[in-house]
Amino acid sequence: MTRATILILPKEGVFDPQGEAIRNALIHLGLAETLSVRVGKEIVIEFKEADQEKLKQKVEEITKNFLSNPVIEQFKIEWEKEGQ
Amino acid sequence: MTRATILILPKEGVFDPQGEAIRNALIHLGLAETLSVRVGKEIVIEFKEADQEKLKQKVEEITKNFLSNPVIEQFKIEWEKEGQ
Numbered sequence: 001m002t003r004a005t006i007l008i009l010p011k012e013g014v015f016d017p018q019g020e021a022i023r024n025a026l027i028h029l030g031l032a033e034t035l036s037v038r039v040g041k042e043i044v045i046e047f048k049e050a051d052q053e054k055l056k057q058k059v060e061e062i063t064k065n066f067l068s069n070p071v072i073e074q075f076k077i078e079w080e081k082e083g084q
Numbered sequence: 085m086t087r088a089t090i091l092i093l094p095k096e097g098v099f100d101p102q103g104e105a106i107r108n109a110l111i112h113l114g115l116a117e118t119l120s121v122r123v124g125k126e127i128v129i130e131f132k133e134a135d136q137e138k139l140k141q142k143v144e145e146i147t148k149n150f151l152s153n154p155v156i157e158q159f160k161i162e163w164e165k166e167g168q
Contacts, residue, residue, distance in 0.1 A: 001119070026146065029150070031142055035085070035130040035131060037129050040127075041124070044093065046118075046119040046121075066113070
């Protein structure tokens with residue numbers, strides 16, 4: 001089984017109202033050390049065994065075109081392999 | 085500067101309609117190898133220098149009580165330290 005963890009975050013400089021709201025809440029809750037908060041998505045996908053190269057290429061392509069918005073978001077993909 | 089990355093995911097077995105929708109889309113887009121998809125949140129927080137022990141304890145507490153729902157979600161927190 002192969003697991004892809006896709007992490008999608010707003011790019012630096014893009015206004016992130018959800019992050020801003022959490023930042024205000026943290027300061028209010030006593031974390032005055034808080035500088036910045038960004039909120040993004042984590043997508044964990046498990047795949048059956050497959051051609052690894054093709055799989056990685058396809059997941060990269062789908063993340064860029066469907067799961068994220070490259071104009072305002074950046075993403076990274078982490079891969080793990082488990083068992084047989 | 086200290087950076088906390090909080091990863092919040094629905095617990096195994098909890099119905100995740102957003103993950104289900106992405107699973108269907110992936111299969112439709114040609115990724116028939118897709119077994120399961122879970123969608124969660126990534127929250128990246130940057131802090132000024134502070135007492136590390138207190139900071140970690142406080143962030144853990146706030147994540148449990150405010151940022152996640154422990155009934156249906158699990159979380160992990162990754163810490164990084166940068167510069168001086």
